[in-house]
Structures are given as C-alpha cells and as structure tokens.
Amino acid sequence: MSKLCYLKENALNSICPYFTMFPLEYPIRHLKKFKMGNPVVVDPFCGRGTTLFAARKLGLNAWGIDTSPVATAIAKAKMASCSKADILELARELLQKTPNDVPENEFFKRLYSSSTLESVCALREGLLSINQETNASIVLRALTLGALHGPLNKSIENSIYFSNQMPRTFASKPDYSIKYWSQKGLFPPKINPIDVLKRKLDRIPTFNHSLNGSYHQVIEGDAQLESTTNQISDDFSLVITSPPYYGMKTYVQDQWLRNWFLGGPPIVDYTSGPQLEHKGTEGFAKSLGKVWSNMANSKANNLKMFVRFGIIPSAKVDAKSLMHMSLESSSANWRIISTRSAHTAEKGKRQATQMQSKSNAAIEYDFHIERI
Numbered sequence: 001m002s003k004l005c006y007l008k009e010n011a012l013n014s015i016c017p018y019f020t021m022f023p024l025e026y027p028i029r030h031l032k033k034f035k036m037g038n039p040v041v042v043d044p045f046c047g048r049g050t051t052l053f054a055a056r057k058l059g060l061n062a063w064g065i066d067t068s069p070v071a072t073a074i075a076k077a078k079m080a081s082c083s084k085a086d087i088l089e090l091a092r093e094l095l096q097k098t099p100n101d102v103p104e105n106e107f108f109k110r111l112y113s114s115s116t117l118e119s120v121c122a123l124r125e126g127l128l129s130i131n132q133e134t135n136a137s138i139v140l141r142a143l144t145l146g147a148l149h150g151p152l153n154k155s156i157e158n159s160i161y162f163s164n165q166m167p168r169t170f171a172s173k174p175d176y177s178i179k180y181w182s183q184k185g186l187f188p189p190k191i192n193p194i195d196v197l198k199r200k201l202d203r204i205p206t207f208n209h210s211l212n213g214s215y216h217q218v219i220e221g222d223a224q225l226e227s228t229t230n231q232i233s234d235d236f237s238l239v240i241t242s243p244p245y246y247g248m249k250t251y252v253q254d255q256w257l258r259n260w261f262l263g264g265p266p267i268v269d270y271t272s273g274p275q276l277e278h279k280g281t282e283g284f285a286k287s288l289g290k291v292w293s294n295m296a297n298s299k300a301n302n303l304k305m306f307v308r309f310g311i312i313p314s315a316k317v318d319a320k321s322l323m324h325m326s327l328e329s330s331s332a333n334w335r336i337i338s339t340r341s342a343h344t345a346e347k348g349k350r351q352a353t354q355m356q357s358k359s360n361a362a363i364e365y366d367f368h369i370e371r372i
Helices: 008-014 026-037 051-055 069-076 084-095 106-111 114-128 135-146 174-184 191-204 256-261 281-296 320-330
Strands: 040-043 061-066 218-220 238-241 304-311 334-344 362-370
Touching: 026 051, 040 051, 040 191, 040 256, 051 061, 051 238, 061 069, 061 334, 069 135, 069 218, 069 256, 084 135, 084 191, 106 114, 106 174, 114 191, 114 256, 135 191, 135 256, 174 191, 256 334, 281 320, 304 320, 304 334, 320 334, 320 362
Parallel strands: 040 061, 040 238, 061 218, 238 304
Antiparallel strands: 304 362, 334 362
8 A cells, every 4th residue: 555645745646546557655766766866767658647756756857658648638747837826717717718519418417517517618628729738737637637537525515526426547438327326316516616626736735846847748659659759858767667557458448538528529439549569468568669679779878677567367467478578579688687576456546446346456566677
C-alpha cells in the first residue's frame, strides 16, 4: 500500500484517478539516488505522470510520452504552474456559454442531472475551443477529467464528482451502467461544477511554485516511433517507466468517457488505437524493443532504466522472459543489473469493486537496466 499518496503535499499527483499506475514511492526511490547528478528523466509510458510528478518534487527536469490523450491531459497538469484563482476564473468564464452539443441518449441523462450535463458540455466545448493553451486550461482540463465520474457521496456538499455512481478510475460501459443504476435505484445528483472544482483544488496545496520544465514536455505520441522520441530536446540519462501490462488491451475503452470530454465520440470506441502489439509474445517483445531502442539513442554518457513490468495473470506468460526478449529485440546493448519481484499490483487500484466488476492483480517485476 502506497503511503505517499495520502500526504496532502502529493495531492496534485491524484488530480485525476487513473488505473494501472505505479505507486509514487517507486520513482521517488530511484530519483533520490541520482538527484545530485541533476539527471534529465524520461518516462516513455508516462500514463497519468507519476514519474513526472516525482521529478517535479525533487526539482528535476522530466519528459513524458503516452499514446493516450487522456493520459497526457492528466500528466500535463503535473508540469503546470498557475494560481487556483486563475483556474476557477477560467472555469466560470467557460460556464457562461451555452453548449451547442449536449448528448441526449439515456446513458448521459442517467449519468448527470440535466443542469450538470449542460455544465460539463460547456466546459468540454470551451476547453476544446481554446486556440492557445495556458497553465490554467491545462489544470482545469485535468481537474474536470478527474471529476467526470466517481462514487456518489452521501452529501452533495462534499462531492468531488459530477456523476451518478461509477468507478473513478475507469468508465463502465453505457448498457451496464444503465442496468446497474436501474437495479439500485440510483439517480444523478444535481451538482454545481464550480463547487466540485473548488473542493478538488482545496485538496491540493499549490500550483504556482516554480518547477524545472513545463507541460510542453508531455508528448502525445507513440514511443515506438523515432519521430516521437526525437521531440525530446534534452539528453536524458534516466528512464523510469512501467509499460502497459502484457495482455491488457482495453485502455481506450476503459477511458471512453474522458476521451469523449477531450473531443472523442459519445460512445465506446472499440478500436485499439496505437499501442504495443498484444497478439503474441514475439510481437509484443518486438514492439516494446522499439521503445528501448529509441531510449538508447540518448546522447547522455550513461543511461539507466528502471522498469516496473507486469502481465495480467490470464496471459500465462513469464514476465521476466518477456522483458528479456524485448531488450534483446532492440538494437541497443543492455545489461540487466538486477531483477526483483514487485509482488502484485493491488486489486483496489482500479476501484473495480465500486460497480461490482472483477479485476485481477497483475504480476510485476522491477528491472534495473543499463546501456553498455
């Protein structure tokens, strides 16, 4: 169980719940070892940006890459600096406009009250129409993504979510949600979005202290491509990351509602999108090897990687062997310094029990790897 996540000083890292994230202790532990050398840090599978947040805490420069627009929208907030007043001012400005596109299907009507749905759509359209991003818009977007769905609170005055009952780390599918709400007799609360956003901001100590780097250093792209990793303008010497679990192929579908808020369709998109190959171990190792090859292109004199790597139990694959295969398939010379069991990912990380869905714990290993 992660303990750092409960400290208020780290609340920014929880600005939006997200599944399959590694605990903050993992990057903090490794970054502290090398802090004196002032390394540039890269996470090619940055997810919600835990490595970036850890680097920010320690005053280090960091870059992140992810194929998911949801992940990068959250991660960018870990690299933003602005006042809370600016964030709320922007939210109030966007909420003054009447949205043009409000979904009328049963799911959205059961997910949000009518007034809350209109407010969510106003924030959505307002943020989508911004021509030039600001730190305030970056943070507001991540805050809203984190408030889109989550468990019902007994008191509306304490709610930090806009929605009817739903898991907070992933969005359940429309048909299942409607059935669940009907069986439980659950109705969406009438929420004032400004109140929710303010409560979420009150939990976070500050956004306006100086940091090394900016939200421009979070790249939405595929780390398998040199054209993506070439956007990193610093010579990095430290890679801290956790690739997608082998066999986990539903990242796009599980984040479909947040993807809608970012401009996607108001339905579940069952296409896989750009990600690692999951049709077999050889294909997965080869695609992951492309990422390691791109990491090895750094011009830093020394390059170290700390990788937390796992598989879903149903895949029935040896995680250590698969990691070795991926390193061998890259064009670089890597040496594994150590391999340690990270035990299993905690079942509760995806908050799956909130709507009675099952989630198996993933088997994980920690690898310390160096380029030779």
